[in-house]
Amino acid sequence: MTATNRQITLAARPVGLPKETDFRLIESPMPEPAPGEILVRSLFLSVDPYMRARMGEGPNYADPVGIGDVMVGEVVGEVVESNNPRFSEGTLVAGLLGWQEYAVTDGSDLRPVLTGEAPISTALHVLGMAGLTAYVGLLDICQAREGDTVVVSAAAGAVGSIVGQIARIHGCRVIGIAGSDSKVEFIVKELGFDGGFNYKTTEHYTRRLAELCPDGIDVYFDNVGGSITDAVFPLLRLGARIGICGQISQYNLEKPELGPRLLAYLIIKRARIQGFLVTDHFDRYPQATAELGAWMASGRLKVREQIADGLEKAPAAFIGMLQGANTGKQLVRIAEHE
Ligand SMILES: NC(=O)c1ccc[n+]([C@@H]2O[C@H](COP(=O)([O-])OP(=O)(O)OC[C@H]3O[C@@H](n4cnc5c(N)ncnc54)[C@H](OP(=O)(O)O)[C@@H]3O)[C@@H](O)[C@H]2O)c1
Structure with missing residues (x-):
């Protein structure tokens, strides 16, 4: 030693x-x-x-x-x-x-x-904080259910990649947003997402999301905030749920970024938005890790x-x-x- x-x-x-x-x-x-x-x-x-x-x-x-x-x-x-x-x-x-x-x-x-x-x-x-965050955020906070269209940002990262796969396992349609073409290829070809786009080379996020989610968005799992999140609001479906997990686009800013004021969409669509912290949900750890571990062992979760x-x-x-x-x-x- x-x-x-x-x-x-x-x-x-x-x-x-x-x-x-x-x-x-x-x-x-x-x-x-x-x-x-x-x-x-x-x-x-x-x-x-x-x-x-x-x-x-x-x-x-x-x-x-x-x-x-x-x-x-x-x-x-x-x-x-x-x-x-x-x-x-x-x-x-x-x-x-x-x-x-x-x-x-x-x-x-x-x-x-x-x-x-x-x-x-x-x-x-996957069997620790990121897995529990994805599991609780998607299933408890966003209440994702079969048939929902789910959008997740930072989709190729630790939390986002698990969110998308849990959503697929639960019978949702999943679109991921990520920062490179190779990440989009990873989530679609390797992880089985239904689609995605590279926000660094896409000019109009709402337009691209509308193409990928023609019926609108039921669940948005937000890891990034900023203009990516702004783009989701006009596409929310009736009764949509937004889970605020992270705001990484804002973490290195010295001054808070001002955005458009979009809360009226929550009224029109009777939608719900909720922030959450994984540390409040440790009681869900045994079930989350048991399910995530089983999905991993069976090859359904990569x-x-x-x-x-x-x-x-x-x-x-x-x-x-x-x-x-x-x-x-x-x-x-x-x-x-x-
Ligand atoms: N609420 C909670 O309890 C909880 C727990 C864990 C994590 N989180 C949050 O969840 C998010 C993901 O965490 P993680 O651990 O899984 O990290 P991660 O996704 O593995 O890594 C962070 C990713 O954020 C993306 N990113 C960085 N700057 C960005 C920007 N300006 N706009 C859009 N995307 C940007 C990058 O991917 P791209 O190449 O796609 O840009 C990067 O790979 C973070 O916001 C984190 O704070 C919250």
Whole structure:
């Protein structure tokens, strides 16, 4: 075991898109578990859009990361030393252990890694937060049902790619919006979406959506906000549901973007719009992961991972994800699982 722990801390609050210099790679002494604690060796780190908000000081649902503090992040790791009878050495765990090679914890916030035949990394996406977000957002918040036309934005990403596939499994017609031709090809040809378009090369979003959804839109699963979301409102069907999952097009803006005022469409179509946070829905985790795991095992649900190697690559992987460099789930491999 090395005598030092490598960690990535927040060096500066970003202005606009984060830069690699907003992070600092430091070496600190290897932490030692006190009685009741365990030492966890990180194997995979998840990089996620919510981290952008935690780097700033603005109002949010969770406290910002302090300057000089280890960046917040979810990790799958292995218990390598245990002073806690609940955990034996070699146990795999997942939890918010941060951007670092080793972490000490009393284990109270950890969950077991129950990925079965699937790779352990899936505990950080389809069998973790992204999967639960997609499942709860689509089925509970948006109440998607057979025959609905569902539109999802950031459709080739971790959450969006699962949303579209759950919708297909439930007998919906699914259209995805993504940022490159290869992503559109991925969601249609590999994941079985009914259609999609590249918002970076499409001039008139509402017109393109109207071609792809001739009967209108019953469910919009919003991951991005901004002008993509604006384009959906005129096409809502009677009783439509909009789930506000994310607004990634706005996360790096220094000033809020002003948009058209579209709420009248909600009146005309008796439509409902609701924001949600996955952290309020952990009671649905057992059912969601059981179903998602079964769909994956039977080949009905496909996942793609994009893996950067080494803790030092985490800032670039995170910044790349914010700009759409990922297809599927962006992860960082911190160490090999032996
Ligand atoms: N409410 C919750 O509890 C909850 C939980 C998890 C995630 N989320 C939200 O869900 C969304 C997706 O998260 P994820 O983890 O699955 O990330 P992801 O989709 O795997 O990665 C983010 C994607 O956002 C797209 N993007 C970036 N800037 C954009 C822009 N200006 N306009 C349109 N698309 C843009 C990029 O794809 P393109 O190439 O298509 O642009 C990028 O790949 C995020 O908004 C996140 O904040 C919410």
